Amino acid sequence: MNYFGLLLLFHVASSVKHSLRYFLTATYGVEDFPEFVGAATVDEFQVGYCDSNIKTAKPKQDWMRKLIERNPEHLEWYSQKCLGSQHVFRANIDDLKQRLNLTEGPYILQRMNGCEWDDETGEITGFNQYGYNGEDFLALDLKTLTWTAPKPQAVLTKLIWDAKKARLEHNKNYYIYKCPDWLKNYIRHGKSFLQRTESPSISLLQKTPSSVVSCHATGFFPDRAEMFWRKDGEQIHEDVEKGEILLNNDGTFQMSVELNVSSVPPESWKRYDCVFQLSGVGDDIKITLDKSAIRTNWVYSPEFPAAPVAGIVGGFLLILLLVIAVVVLRTKKSTDEEKQYSGFQLVMERIKR
Template identity: 65%
Template sequence: MKTLFMLLLFCHVSSTVKHSLKYFLTATSGVSNLPEFVGLALVDEVQVGYCDSNIKTVELKQDWMRDFMKDYPKHMEWYIQMCFSEQQSFRANIVDLKQRLNQTEGAHILQSMDSCEWNDETGEVFGFHQYGYDGEDFIALDLQTLTWNALRQQAFTTKLRWDADKDRLEYNKYYLLHECPDWLKKYLHYGRSFLQRTELPSVSLLQKTPSSPVSCHATGFYPDRAMMYWRKDGEEHHEDVDHGEILPNHDGSFQISVDLNLSSVAPEDWRRYDCVFHLSGVEDHIVTKLDKAQIRTNWVSPSEFPAGGVTGVVVALLLLLVLCITGLFIWRKNNNGFRPANRVKCP
């Protein structure tokens, strides 16, 4: 499994010519303090547009995207129209799903992702479009057969109805393999100075408690084509290592963590370990020695814990529990969510 992980990570690092345009749409029912509908647009995993049912407009998140819309005002009108038309469609779909699944109460969430990818070296284009409901994959478009795949038994009725809509199927195919890549290429032209930049991260050693694994955490790097690993005596080390995913930051940069469990390592052997970060396209590596004095932690020993702090800890734990429960409603992008059901190369 570790060998497979490193192989996949290497492939991710080496794919320096693949670009993507993704749209994430989310509708909620019975979820308080959240808009009923949210839409996100991302270019190469960088958020460029946002709309929701509360603000009733489209917000552009990058200066270069604003420049683009000034030159293509009709495209901005398309974004606004799409936001409101999809809002109505999603509202109807979530009502229909609740009725068919006999869900009369509770919180429910419907999400979709449609995306195109373009390899600027080979010219290959891929597209995929899929939906998730209540945190699970629901239905996905198969561009090879131009039919919908029901990913849950409850989606079979939807599949039959959507398969019968031939005009919609043909439009989805044309959009994903032609229109979407054409706009992606235009976006990349306007955002090239931003999207083609390289930024090195700050790297820190973190540890929750003295018995917890030591986390090597890198944040603020760009692009997301990077790898990080632990070494022992100068050799790559896999035992008791947990590799985290590359995650986005709010400013368009990325972060990653790799944990090392030192429970079976003698303190005098810690100096044999170091953490290595490598950003694709950058020759130098960032090497961080495992030095106990450099580990950052917010852990306080019981003897140093103030009695008056107990209430604050209880409140913090309750807030964390609420956040965790809220997070369960979000369709995850890893493992079970947003997996490309199929890819079709544009002829």
């Protein structure tokens, strides 16, 4: 399920959207996995976690731990929500099994809910979306206070939930008021972590002389970044393929953009450069396309052309095979005369098998 897309903000002046999201997953018939798992993220960073095994909520960032220490009732609220959501989701799975006439598992019910806040415009967006067995199932429209059903199987549940007016009003109040207040509070306390900037290290990579040249940036933060190839100072799109922004184990990010150099003559390479831009950082990072700057595992030695080397190696192997054949024939003859196997022959027999 594609609940949310990657937000890219370039280093030109622009506002920043902050987000508070909760991910809840209930399972039935899934081995080696908790029956219920909950996680909270702020600006895509996990700040809290709970599941049906540990039966409590736990902060996942140092700044969130400090916030919880000053407000222990906050952690208690999350722990109670975790326990309560587990029971509600279990009942929802049972109801859906009956409504959809399902007899075989496993069953997975997921919810992604929360809010976004634009720190420049003040715009607030709330959302509450459900998925069932890996497919979008229901989504709340806060403007009309009704549920939308992308699949016919969800229509009956939509009608039942639309009739619960008190629950819909509670949803509206939470996503328009309470959730944004909590999000702004989290942003204030986690500002040094969430709004830091880290510049990447950039390398040019190429597998072989005929491969594409990849411009690879790693170790940057946040993920609001852009990367592209230029020719003579102008951004190009032809023969260029951009990869996704990926998360590193240390919480920073990496990305690559490839350039097909098969049609670029050697004398024109320095007309190309790779540019990296990071939101919040004024200066671009640039690296010029240069053979001497490329990192590769391919070994090239101009003193020994490939074809002559291949011929020498081939000739040596042929001679080696002839020597082995003579030794084998002589050994076989000795064996026929003596009617017994030597240790060397046993090895040769095993090789033949």
